[in-house]
Amino acid sequence: MQPFYHIFKKDLSSELRTRYAVNSLVMFILITISVILFSIGTETISDYLAGGLFWVVVFFSAMSGLSRTFVSEEERGTAMTLKLIASPASVFGGKLFFNIVLVFSMNVFVLVLYSILFDAFVLKNLVLFLTAFLLGNIGIAAASTIIAAIISKAGSKGTLYPVLSFPILLPLILILIELTKLSMDGVGLDEAFVEIAVLFCYDVIMFSVSFLLFDFIWKD
Amino acid sequence: MLWKIALFILICFISIAGIAFPIVENPSAWYEFPLITGLGENAKIIFFHVPTAWITVLAFFMSTIYGIKYLRKKDLDDDAKAYTAAQLGMIFCILATVTGAVWSKFAWGSFWSWDPRQTSIFALMLIYGALFVLRSAIEQDEKRAVLSSVYSIIAFVTVPFFIFIMPRIMKGLHPGSADDNTAGPVVNFKMDSNMYLIFVLSLIGFTILYFWMWRVGYRLQILKDKLEKQFS
Numbered sequence: 001m002q003p004f005y006h007i008f009k010k011d012l013s014s015e016l017r018t019r020y021a022v023n024s025l026v027m028f029i030l031i032t033i034s035v036i037l038f039s040i041g042t043e044t045i046s047d048y049l050a051g052g053l054f055w056v057v058v059f060f061s062a063m064s065g066l067s068r069t070f071v072s073e074e075e076r077g078t079a080m081t082l083k084l085i086a087s088p089a090s091v092f093g094g095k096l097f098f099n100i101v102l103v104f105s106m107n108v109f110v111l112v113l114y115s116i117l118f119d120a121f122v123l124k125n126l127v128l129f130l131t132a133f134l135l136g137n138i139g140i141a142a143a144s145t146i147i148a149a150i151i152s153k154a155g156s157k158g159t160l161y162p163v164l165s166f167p168i169l170l171p172l173i174l175i176l177i178e179l180t181k182l183s184m185d186g187v188g189l190d191e192a193f194v195e196i197a198v199l200f201c202y203d204v205i206m207f208s209v210s211f212l213l214f215d216f217i218w219k220d
Numbered sequence: 221m222l223w224k225i226a227l228f229i230l231i232c233f234i235s236i237a238g239i240a241f242p243i244v245e246n247p248s249a250w251y252e253f254p255l256i257t258g259l260g261e262n263a264k265i266i267f268f269h270v271p272t273a274w275i276t277v278l279a280f281f282m283s284t285i286y287g288i289k290y291l292r293k294k295d296l297d298d299d300a301k302a303y304t305a306a307q308l309g310m311i312f313c314i315l316a317t318v319t320g321a322v323w324s325k326f327a328w329g330s331f332w333s334w335d336p337r338q339t340s341i342f343a344l345m346l347i348y349g350a351l352f353v354l355r356s357a358i359e360q361d362e363k364r365a366v367l368s369s370v371y372s373i374i375a376f377v378t379v380p381f382f383i384f385i386m387p388r389i390m391k392g393l394h395p396g397s398a399d400d401n402t403a404g405p406v407v408n409f410k411m412d413s414n415m416y417l418i419f420v421l422s423l424i425g426f427t428i429l430y431f432w433m434w435r436v437g438y439r440l441q442i443l444k445d446k447l448e449k450q451f452s
Contacts (some may be wrong), residue, residue, distance in 0.1 A: 146374060150367050154357045163353050167346040168374060171381035198381060205377050213370045216291050220363070 003086055007094025011069065012101075025065040025106050032057045033113055050120040051180035055173055057110055058140070062103060063162040066144040069095045070152035079152075083218065092145070092214040099148075100141040107137055124186030128196075131189070132179035135199045139172045139206055146210035149217045175199050227428055234422045238267035247412060254412045265323045266419055271426035272316040276344060278430065279309030283351075284376040287369030297442055299365035302372065303355070304437035308430060310348040317341055336386035343382060347375040361445070 015021055036053055045053075073079040082091055111133070114121055123129045147165045154160060175195055182192045189196070243253045243261055256263045286302035289295075320338065321331045332338060354371055358364040 143374075150354070150371060153363060154354060154367055160353065160357055164350050164371065167343055167350055168378055170343055170346070171378055174386070175381075202378075202381060209374055209377050213373060216366055216370055 002093075003090035004093030004097065007082075007086060007091055008097045008101075011094065011098040014072075015098075021065050021068045021102065022105075025061055025102075026109065028064045029057065029061050029106065029110055029113065032060055033110075033117060037117060045118075045120050047120050047122065047184050048181055050118050051184055052177050054110070054114055054121065054180065055176050057114070058107055059169065059173060060162075061106055061110065062140050062144055063165060065102065065106065066099055066141070067148040067151060067158075067161045069099055069145065070148045074152045088215045088218040089211060091218065092149070092211060095149075096142060096145045096210070099145045100138060103137045103141045103144075107133065123180075123183050125183040125188070128187065128189055128192055129180065129183035131196060132176055132183070132199060135196070135203055136172065136176045136179075139199065139203045140169065142203065142206040142210055143168045143172065146206075146214065146217075149214060153217055153220075172199070172202055175202070223428075224432075227425065227432070230421065230425045231429065234267060234418060234425055237418050238264055238422065241418075247414075250414055253415045259327070262323060262327050265319060267422045269316060269319045269323060270419070271423050272312045272319065273341065274423060275426055275430045276309055276313040276316050276341065278427070279305045279312060279434075280344060280348070280372075280376070280379075282434075283309060284372050287372045290365055290369045294362075296361060296365060296445065297438075299361075299369070300441040300445065301434075301438045302369065304434055304441055306348060306351055306372070308433055308437065310345075310352070312430070313341065313345050313348060317345065336382070339386055340379075340382040344379070347372075347379075351375070 036057070073082060086094075144165055147161065147168065151160045151164065175198055179192060179195050179199070182195070237251070241251045241253055243255055243263065245255045247254050253263070283302045283305040286298045286305065290298040290302065317338075320341070324333065324335075324338075325331050328335075351368055351372060355364055355368050358367060
């Protein structure tokens with residue numbers, strides 16, 4: 001068994017015991033989508049706007065739920081024990097894997113709700129969208145995990161998280177909005193190759209930078 | 221001391237030359253600039269706007285370099301250097317954004333239009349802002365230095381993505397953009413030699429000014445830290 005898998009299992013079982021992150025995320029998603037629906041009212045919105053708003057929901061729900069992984073360790077005072085029993089790389093790997101799973105389940109939920117509630121949200125090229133969705137989720141998880149580690153050491157100030165994450169996630173969100181537009185137009189995979197490649201590069205760079213820098217954050 | 225006087229004369233010359241030298245259609249005298257189609261008199265902003273934008277990027281780069289240096293050697297002086305570079309970068313970032321916005325009101329008709337370069341400088345401003353928020357949230361010196369270094373490195377690696385993705389999302393209005401066929405690329409062949417010379421002199425002058433400000437700034441910061449340690 002890999003050590004990072006144990007960290008992931010620990011997080012998963014402690015999450016299943018309290019279900020705090022999952023519950024608050026589901027409620028947050030419901031609230032955000034209903035606010036959007038109320039503000040639209042009886043108006044009809046364009047396809048592109050619906051596609052852009054989808055990523056707004058994803059961004060803000062990620063901001064509300066993903067900082068828990070590291071902040072909860074500091075709150076419960078278990079960070080020191082974790083430092084003793086596992087190497088930084090495996091701690092980060094476990095946390096990252098947990099966040100990837102969380103982001104995926106959250107965004108699949110958003111996607112299903114969104115497709116039911118928004119008539120304008122029609123994806124002509126589903127394969128392209130799902131590729132972007134997959135790579136985008138990994139990117140969001142990677143960037144927000146390392147930022148979560150930073151703010152947990154900064155005294156876990158709640159408002160700090162979206163402020164620090166937004167500039168890092170901005171290129172990713174811009175690419176994702178562009179790819180959503182392209183998949184709404186029914187553009188083929190080969191035509192959107194550059195965007196997919198940029199997205200893939202973002203993921204790879206985020207992964208390597210976070211693994212390299214996590215040691216410095218974790219060791220006091 | 222001598223180089224400071226030389227810098228003063230250089231900056232004075234650039235300011236006077238950049239503003240006062242006339243733009244004519246067929247430049248013949250040494251003090252006349254050529255007319256660039258689509259830009260006209262607006263072209264003169266290149267002597268002041270481009271150097272500020274260049275220093276914004278340079279300061280961000282230096283802040284990251286000194287962040288890496290701090291993580292390697294754990295010397296708090298490097299953190300002071302990185303912090304001062306970021307402070308100056310923020311000042312020049314605001315200057316570049318404001319001069320650019322004023323110029324774009326006259327050239328494009330609106331102060332802000334999410335041109336790729338405007339978006340990039342906006343993202344850079346957000347990163348600088350986030351860096352200062354992060355620094356102000358942490359009390360302890362070493363922790364603040366480590367976390368802000370890590371954050372500036374993470375932010376630094378995301379910036380190149382704007383160069384790749386933004387031109388595909390937005391059409392470039394900015395002179396020098398890839399799909400701009402009226403005014404750009406200004407730097408390469410639309411400027412004649414004396415305009416180019418003043419542009420380069422301006423870049424050099426502003427860069428020296430930045431390094432001077434940076435040196436004064438970080439020495440002040442280091443002294444401040446020392447004083448605080450002595451009296452606490």
